[in-house]
Amino acid sequence: MWTLKRTHTCGELRELDEGKTVVLNGWVASRRDFGNLMFIDVRDRYGKTQVLFSPDREAKLLAMADKLRGEYVVAVKGVVRRRQPSAVNPNLDTGMIEVDATELEVLNEAKTPPFEIRDLVEVSEEVRLQYRYLDLRRPEMQRHIITRHRVTHAIRESMNRQGFLDIETPYLVKFTPGGARNFLVPSRLHPGKFYALAESPQIFKQLFMVAGYDRYFQIARCFRDEDLRADRQIEFTQLDLEMSFVQPDDVMEVVEQCVADVWKDVRGVAVGRPFPRLTYAEAMRSYGTDKPDLRYGMELWDVTREVAASPFRVFSEAARAGVVRGLTGPGCAGFSRKEMDALETFAKGWGAKGLVQFKVEEGGKLAGGAAKFLGEGDAAALLDASKARPGDMMFLVADEEERAATVLGALRGHLAEKLGLTGKEEDHFCWVVDFPMFEKVEEGLGARHHPFTSPKDDDLEILEKEPLKVKAKAYDLVLNGVELGGGSIRIHRGDVQHRIFRLLGLSEEYLKDRFGFLLQAFEYGAPPHGGIALGIDRMAMLALGLENIRDVLTFPKTQRAVDLMTGAPGTVTEKQLRELHLDITSAEELSS
RNA sequence: GGGGGUGUAGCUCAAUUGGUUAGAGCAGUGGAUUGUCGAUCCACAGGUUGCGGGUUCGAGCCCCGUCACCCUCGCCA
Numbered sequence: 290m291w292t293l294k295r296t297h298t299c300g301e302l303r304e305l306d307e308g309k310t311v312v313l314n315g316w317v318a319s320r321r322d323f324g325n326l327m328f329i330d331v332r333d334r335y336g337k338t339q340v341l342f343s344p345d346r347e348a349k350l351l352a353m354a355d356k357l358r359g360e361y362v363v364a365v366k367g368v369v370r371r372r373q374p375s376a377v378n379p380n381l382d383t384g385m386i387e388v389d390a391t392e393l394e395v396l397n398e399a400k401t402p403p404f405e406i407r408d409l410v411e412v413s414e415e416v417r418l419q420y421r422y423l424d425l426r427r428p429e430m431q432r433h434i435i436t437r438h439r440v441t442h443a444i445r446e447s448m449n450r451q452g453f454l455d456i457e458t459p460y461l462v463k464f465t466p467g468g469a470r471n472f473l474v475p476s477r478l479h480p481g482k483f484y485a486l487a488e489s490p491q492i493f494k495q496l497f498m499v500a501g502y503d504r505y506f507q508i509a510r511c512f513r514d515e516d517l518r519a520d521r522q523i524e525f526t527q528l529d530l531e532m533s534f535v536q537p538d539d540v541m542e543v544v545e546q547c548v549a550d551v552w553k554d555v556r557g558v559a560v561g562r563p564f565p566r567l568t569y570a571e572a573m574r575s576y577g578t579d580k581p582d583l584r585y586g587m588e589l590w591d592v593t594r595e596v597a598a599s600p601f602r603v604f605s606e607a608a609r610a611g612v613v614r615g616l617t618g619p620g621c622a623g624f625s626r627k628e629m630d631a632l633e634t635f636a637k638g639w640g641a642k643g644l645v646q647f648k649v650e651e652g653g654k655l656a657g658g659a660a661k662f663l664g665e666g667d668a669a670a671l672l673d674a675s676k677a678r679p680g681d682m683m684f685l686v687a688d689e690e691e692r693a694a695t696v697l698g699a700l701r702g703h704l705a706e707k708l709g710l711t712g713k714e715e716d717h718f719c720w721v722v723d724f725p726m727f728e729k730v731e732e733g734l735g736a737r738h739h740p741f742t743s744p745k746d747d748d749l750e751i752l753e754k755e756p757l758k759v760k761a762k763a764y765d766l767v768l769n770g771v772e773l774g775g776g777s778i779r780i781h782r783g784d785v786q787h788r789i790f791r792l793l794g795l796s797e798e799y800l801k802d803r804f805g806f807l808l809q810a811f812e813y814g815a816p817p818h819g820g821i822a823l824g825i826d827r828m829a830m831l832a833l834g835l836e837n838i839r840d841v842l843t844f845p846k847t848q849r850a851v852d853l854m855t856g857a858p859g860t861v862t863e864k865q866l867r868e869l870h871l872d873i874t875s876a877e878e879l880s881s
Numbered sequence: 882g883g884g885g886g887u888g889u890a891g892c893u894c895a896a897u898u899g900g901u902u903a904g905a906g907c908a909g910u911g912g913a914u915u916g917u918c919g920a921u922c923c924a925c926a927g928g929u930u931g932c933g934g935g936u937u938c939g940a941g942c943c944c945c946g947u948c949a950c951c952c953u954c955g956c957c958a
Contacts, residue, residue, distance in 0.1 A: 319918075319919070319920090321916090321917050321918060321920050321921095322914080322917095322920090323914055323915050323916070323917070323920085323921095324913070324914040324915070325914080325915055326914090326915040326916070326917085327915095327917095328916080328917055328918065328920085330918070337918095339917085339918065341916085341917095343915080344915075358909095359908085359909095372916090373916075375916080376916055376917075376918085378917090378918055380918085381918075384918085387918095401891075401908070401909060402891085402892095402908090403891055403892070403908095404891075404892050404893095404908085405892075405907080405908065405919090407919070409919090410892075410893085410907090411892085411893055411894095412892060412893075413887095413888090413892085413893090413950075413951095414950070414951075415888095415949075415950050415951090416891090416892075418950090468957085468958095469956085469957055469958080470956085470957085488958095489958085511958085513957065513958075515956055515957040515958090516955085516956060516957075518952085518953080518957085519951085519952070519953090520958090521957070521958070525958080527958085638884085638953095638954085639954090765958095772958065773958090774958070775958075822958080823958095824958060827958085847949085847950065847951090848950075848951070848952085849949085849950085851949095853949095853950090
């Protein structure tokens with residue numbers, strides 16, 4: 290029970306409020322004790338306000354204030370005073386005023402926290418996660434969580450404005466193979482049977498299209514039992530959407546509008562539209578990745594033809610079966626032996642046999658270990674292709690095409706980081722389109738996106754003949770080298786779907802068992818449709834300029850998928866196991 | 882499953898070539914203090930050096946094992 294209910298938040302009082310009697314509720318952020326005079330900063334999520342306890346009031350009040358400690362929860366009644374010019378704190382929004390306390394109520398005491406509740410305190414993430422509720426009290430984390438709210442709010446407003454319906458789908462679903470590993474939930478009512486936690490609403494949203502809800506969206510949690518990373522959690526949130534009677538352009542248009550709305554609301558910037566589009570082939574050729582970072586240049590170049598007859602056998606031999614490609618490191622000619630070795634080690638770590646490095650000297654002369662092996666026209670060809678100038682460095686990889694692209698793509702990112710090219714504030718969105726439909730897997734073909742992705746119309750005729758050349762109506766949204774999400778136009782015709790299934794080597798029986806309901810639904814009038822899913826955690830992370838998804842999640846899990854605060858996952862009782870008809874067979878697990 | 886990094890006081894870190902009683906800042910506690918704002922000054926308290934084993938006259942430091950956290954490859958969005 291408390292009597293002093295707040296009239297204002299700790300971030301809102303200004304000079305104009307001078308003379309008002311106010312009540313603040315919040316946490317004691319700091320205490321500056323001058324004996325007969327004391328200052329308390331009271332904090333809530335809106336800000337901090339300085340409260341003055343002066344000896345002009347009754348002695349009891351000051352004595353009470355003397356007992357205050359950090360993170361005590363307090364209610365303070367007082368009069369807003371304008372500060373003397375010399376006492377103004379320009380670093381605080383409320384720094385022009387202070388509250389001259391007349392009453393104090395301690396709503397709750399607090400133990401000394403394991404770390405200070407402030408920004409700019411370096412605390413190990415392990416401790417932060419263990420006391421996440423305290424970490425979340427820090428202004429920096431509150432800014433993250435509030436920004437995340439603004440992202441989701443802006444998304445909902447934008448999608449609503451664009452005529453989309455927010456509809457939910459089940460999380461407890463039937464296991465469907467392919468894609469990510471599922472979490473399984475044992476069924477109590479059906480011994481030996483399991484639900485799966487939805488890895489995405491994919492199938493349900495397609496059924497919405499069959500049902501006629503032609504513009505659907507949802508901010509949905511997804512569950513994938515895969516290894517965690519700086520930008521990946523086992524449960525994460527997607528903006529999922531699906532539309533009927535559309536082509537890829539229509540989906541991309543909607544997404545661009547939504548993202549632009551979010552960026553305008555959250556970052557206050559107008560993003561340029563339409564976003565640039567690259568084909569998958571272009572992205573791989575120029576950037577060595579299907580998620581290019583367009584904040585800087587350093588595009589890859591190819592000299593396979595030019596060096597095919599080079600006396601340098603590393604080049605000429607690679608040119609026969611593979612490619613010779615490179616990138617230009619601006620101003621890198623000054624790299625030390627050590628730095629160059631480190632780059633070669635980096636390249637080898639990505640599977641390169643080696644990394645050929647040439648310094649470009651004044652007059653366009655190439656220097657470096659392998660320079661002496663180059664033939665007459667080689668240097669000129671390299672200079673021409675690389676656009677390298679004196680002071681630059683060329684990095685070349687001679688290998689099979691995919692390997693060369695991957696290595697150089699990784700090297701490009703690594704160099705950009707090293708050269709400080711990635712720190713820019715600008716955001717560079719782009720679309721990567723025309724992905725291959727299939728990829729080679731151990732036993733034949735696999736779906737690159739998922740098996741309901743539509744091939745491009747023109748490629749239908751070569752579907753069976755040259756499946757690896759077939760392009761999909763798929764598109765990925767990329768921001769600063771991070772994949773924000775991807776989608777596709779789906780197959781809505783049964784005949785095409787069956788051709789794809791056949792190519793993927795899926796038997797009719799198997800399909801009937803796993804996707805029977807979907808295939809059946811598609812027999813009752815499925816409209817052409819397509820959609821996309823975007824990672825909202827990543828979006829919030831990038832909107833905040835962060836590099837770790839955990840910093841925009843309230844209770845993230847560690848790399849080993851543990852919640853350090855609750856201790857999840859945990860053991861359960863024998864009774865629970867019995868009810869679920871489960872038997873733990875491993876002795877190790879039983880003892881834990 | 883593989884590669885790399887880290888682990889010392891509540892927090893962030895230091896500790897020479899293996900050498901005496903493991904230090905500092907912040908936080909904490911007590912005292913002083915009427916204009917601070919990450920207040921200041923004085924004092925005090927605070928340690929199973931992640932854990933287990935080994936080598937050694939002697940281990941925070943070397944070796945083996947193990948655990949936790951982070952980055953990453955595979956995997957996955």
